[in-house]
Amino acid sequence: MGGMQDTGTHVLEIFRAAEGQSSRRDADVLASWRRCVNEHRLDPTRHLGPRIVTQGELRQHRQESEELLRTARHGMEDLYRRVNSMGYVLLLANARGVTVDAIGDAQLDRELRHAGLITGSEWHERDVGTNGVGACLASGRAITVHRSDHFDVTLTPLSCTAVPIHDTQGNLMGVLDLSHLHAPQDKISQALTLEVMKSCARRIEMANLVCNHRSDWILRLHPSPEFLDVDPMAAVAVGADGRITGMTHNAHELVNRDLIGRPFSEVFAHEFEDLPVLSAALAPVEGVLEMQSGGILFARAVPPTAPPRSPAGAVALPAPLLAIHGGDPAMQRLAERAAKVVDRKISVILRGETGTGKEFIARAMHQSSRRRGPFVAINCAALPEALIESELFGYVPNAFTGAHARGKKGLIHQANGGTLFLDEIGDMSLPLQGRLLRVLAEHEVLPVGGTRVEPVDIRVISASHRDLAAQVAEGSFRQDLFYRLNGLVLDVPPVRARADLEWLIDRIAAATEERIGFTPPARQRLLAHDWPGNVREIINVCELCAALCEGRPVQPDDLPAHIAAAAGQPDRQSEHELLECLRQCRGNLSAAARLAGVDRSTFYRRLHRAGLMDRRQG
Numbered sequence: 001m002g003g004m005q006d007t008g009t010h011v012l013e014i015f016r017a018a019e020g021q022s023s024r025r026d027a028d029v030l031a032s033w034r035r036c037v038n039e040h041r042l043d044p045t046r047h048l049g050p051r052i053v054t055q056g057e058l059r060q061h062r063q064e065s066e067e068l069l070r071t072a073r074h075g076m077e078d079l080y081r082r083v084n085s086m087g088y089v090l091l092l093a094n095a096r097g098v099t100v101d102a103i104g105d106a107q108l109d110r111e112l113r114h115a116g117l118i119t120g121s122e123w124h125e126r127d128v129g130t131n132g133v134g135a136c137l138a139s140g141r142a143i144t145v146h147r148s149d150h151f152d153v154t155l156t157p158l159s160c161t162a163v164p165i166h167d168t169q170g171n172l173m174g175v176l177d178l179s180h181l182h183a184p185q186d187k188i189s190q191a192l193t194l195e196v197m198k199s200c201a202r203r204i205e206m207a208n209l210v211c212n213h214r215s216d217w218i219l220r221l222h223p224s225p226e227f228l229d230v231d232p233m234a235a236v237a238v239g240a241d242g243r244i245t246g247m248t249h250n251a252h253e254l255v256n257r258d259l260i261g262r263p264f265s266e267v268f269a270h271e272f273e274d275l276p277v278l279s280a281a282l283a284p285v286e287g288v289l290e291m292q293s294g295g296i297l298f299a300r301a302v303p304p305t306a307p308p309r310s311p312a313g314a315v316a317l318p319a320p321l322l323a324i325h326g327g328d329p330a331m332q333r334l335a336e337r338a339a340k341v342v343d344r345k346i347s348v349i350l351r352g353e354t355g356t357g358k359e360f361i362a363r364a365m366h367q368s369s370r371r372r373g374p375f376v377a378i379n380c381a382a383l384p385e386a387l388i389e390s391e392l393f394g395y396v397p398n399a400f401t402g403a404h405a406r407g408k409k410g411l412i413h414q415a416n417g418g419t420l421f422l423d424e425i426g427d428m429s430l431p432l433q434g435r436l437l438r439v440l441a442e443h444e445v446l447p448v449g450g451t452r453v454e455p456v457d458i459r460v461i462s463a464s465h466r467d468l469a470a471q472v473a474e475g476s477f478r479q480d481l482f483y484r485l486n487g488l489v490l491d492v493p494p495v496r497a498r499a500d501l502e503w504l505i506d507r508i509a510a511a512t513e514e515r516i517g518f519t520p521p522a523r524q525r526l527l528a529h530d531w532p533g534n535v536r537e538i539i540n541v542c543e544l545c546a547a548l549c550e551g552r553p554v555q556p557d558d559l560p561a562h563i564a565a566a567a568g569q570p571d572r573q574s575e576h577e578l579l580e581c582l583r584q585c586r587g588n589l590s591a592a593a594r595l596a597g598v599d600r601s602t603f604y605r606r607l608h609r610a611g612l613m614d615r616r617q618g
């Protein structure tokens with residue numbers, strides 16, 4: 001990268017600013033510099049550069065950011081079309097600062113890679129110093145980090161304009177960043193970019209609100225009437241019970257008070273029943289809405305486009321749990337039961353074969369809960385016996401030969417305020433089971449070599465592919481620990497028993513970097529394959545296809561031979577046999593499946609394969 005700032009001058013300016021000297025830099029940039037020096041203890045003389053996460057980590061980040069990716073993609077493409085060939089790259093980072101999507105000029109590929117402006121780069125301010133994504137995440141505000149505003153001198157040729165994207169509940173979902181590799185010296189050159197980016201984020205949030213709140217009234221808001229219909233400044237969603245259910249971030253600023261969950265009439269000086277009057281059908285001119293806090297806004301109400309949500313008795317699932325399946329009845333039941341306990345002190349055991357998504361579900365439960373601490377996963381079978389104790393419980397300074405002089409926090413401590421996921425709990429040794437029991441019973445950890453216990457607040461989700469009750473009976477698992485862990489048992493079905501196979505394949509395909517798609521014959525082969533239990537096999541196939549196809553749709557020939565051949569296998573029951581089972585059982589799917597000698601999901605899949613049923617039914 002050319003145009004780098006002189007290191008000495010740069011470092012000096014940062015240190016002076018961190019000491020509180022006045023500066024002509026923007027206040028948000030100065031605040032970030034100060035955080036970097038005083039809180040994160042970063043050294044401006046060192047080249048920090050973004051870490052590039054592993055492929056596995058990237059897949060995980062993309063899966064967790066599914067809603068963000070879906071929400072932002074259209075807006076990103078639209079924006080990129082306007083700045084194409086102008087030396088820009090558009091990045092989408094999740095709330096942890098990891099780039100989960102990027103659109104850039106293919107001709108600049110080498111330069112972009114060199115600068116780390118690619119998917120999988122991690123831009124948290126704590127690691128990389130002041131940068132667009134990191135500073136935007138830290139402040140929650142739109143920002144331009146222009147050239148020498150960057151903390152790391154090697155980033156100073158760049159100009160990065162980053163805007164926050166919020167979900168409909170007001171939580172920061174991620175950051176959209178437009179970076180220029182060789183921006184002009186003058187920061188004012190980027191003023192327009194900042195405004196364009198803000199408007200792009202606003203429209204993304206607006207589209208997301210409309211898409212996620214089809215059953216609610218949408219109220220578009222603007223301080224003046226001219227833009228109300230074409231580009232409203234903000235919007236809120238109002239549910240059938242008259243309470244505000246969602247908003248775009250600007251609504252919060254426009255109305256200047258908390259909105260989510262509040263009755264409409266508490267925020268505005270109008271009754272919920274008045275909303276139809278503000279709808280376009282009844283009011284050819286925009287309505288004037290008075291706020292309870294004083295002041296007025298122009299408003300246009302759009303009626304619901306879908307029937308009301310949550311019929312009596314149905315559980316409203318939080319988004320992360322909603323995203324663990326695509327209509328499989330057993331998974332739906334699992335998600336509903338899980339949703340009921342996410343914020344309770346009930347221990348959960350996830351039971352299922354290896355690779356069925358136990359950790360994936362545990363993460364979704366953590367994300368659905370109110371716990372703000374981290375999710376820490378421990379594979380009890382993979383930790384080396386000699387290390388397991390110090391890894392779990394930590395140790396005090398110089399606790400044993402080779403120990404770190406400053407001591408170390410254990411994994412249990414790291415999960416404080418969050419969720420501890422204990423995978424393969426059945427493989428834990430009996431002595432360690434005893435120590436874990438103490439942590440769970442007393443809510444405190446005793447580090448190795450220590451004499452003072454430290455309090456911890458953790459929620460435990462454990463997983464096992466073994467039968468823990470049988471292990472208790474044979475004496476290899478402590479009964480008292482079993483009772484502590486065994487609150488709610490959730491059985492995770494293997495892939496072969498899932499009725500949402502097509503959804504699962506599409507979801508995993510969409511999470512590949514190339515976002516692969518399948519031609520109809522390839523899709524048919526994939527659906528006809530008898531998958532084993534492990535989701536990882538689908539991941540492997542999708543990644544292989546992504547590598548082989550380089551962006552074009554996947555053909556049957558691109559699939560591994562055993563899958564490409566699947567459609568010709570004669571293992572299927574004939575259409576006649578399937579229909580006969582159904583007829584004998586008067587259309588009762590479960591009974592027909594029993595009659596055919598298979599489980600319900602397999603029977604259902606066979607019906608689908610034989611073209612006798614739409615996969616979305618049933």
Ligand SMILES: Nc1ncnc2c1ncn2[C@@H]1O[C@H](COP(=O)(O)OP(=O)(O)OP(=O)(O)O)[C@@H](O)[C@H]1O
Nearest residue numbers: 324325353354355356357358359360361423535536
């Ligand atoms: N519903 C899903 N959608 C997309 N990917 C999934 C889903 N469920 C699981 N996966 C992916 O499948 C892989 C295996 O899942 P996970 O590690 O959660 O399984 P596990 O049951 O905990 O495995 P193990 O028993 O080996 O620890 C992971 O990469 C995970 O991200």
